[in-house]
Amino acid sequence: MNAEASRVLPIVMLIGSNIFMTFAWYGHLKHKGAALSAVIVVSWLIALPEYMLAVPANRIGSGVYSAAQLKGMQEIITLSVFAVFSILYLGQKVTPNHLIGFALIAGGAFFLFRS
Template identity: 80%
Template sequence: MPYITPVALLIASNVFMTFAWYGHLKYKAAPLAIVIVASWGIAFLEYCLAVPANRWGSSVYSAAQLKGMQEVITLSVFAVFSVLYLGQKITPNHLIGFALIAAGAFFLFRAPVSA
């Protein structure tokens, strides 16, 4: 469980954060002040999940691995959100960009290269 719990919490936290940052794009007529306060409230829930994910995850993952994992999870959640919630398409260029970021994360989990 020490390997799975941080990943599950990071996925859940990213769902909240994606809604906090981009959910309001469907409601452009809403006053900006209200959007900021609502987004801040949603982001608080994200922090309640992300902080323990990183705290507990640091017992089995390095900080760099946690950050790399976070980026891949963020892009994955965002891609699904963008298509299903915002109704936008993922283009080949998006996929290439996401793949390059995922490739960077892949190297964070490889054994260190000796000098």
């Protein structure tokens, strides 16, 4: 795999994995009448593709990024995916306080990539 693909592919795969995981963890909130046992089973089924993307993303990414950088990247991706999901799927608002909190976490991730 070339150097550019080794840098970009983990990011794309982590975005995909986070979309699945966000639906697995939070998608059921739109269906509060569903039985908890059913929600758990469906969540596990949704989480399987998440793992099938996240594990290879981290394996491929470890050739280019440190574990701390991969984790920081994953957190930023998670927050970004969650913000979009929260607005579009759950119909919730992202408030200025949410944005400030996300920015502080992003600021921490920034330092993981400094030399």
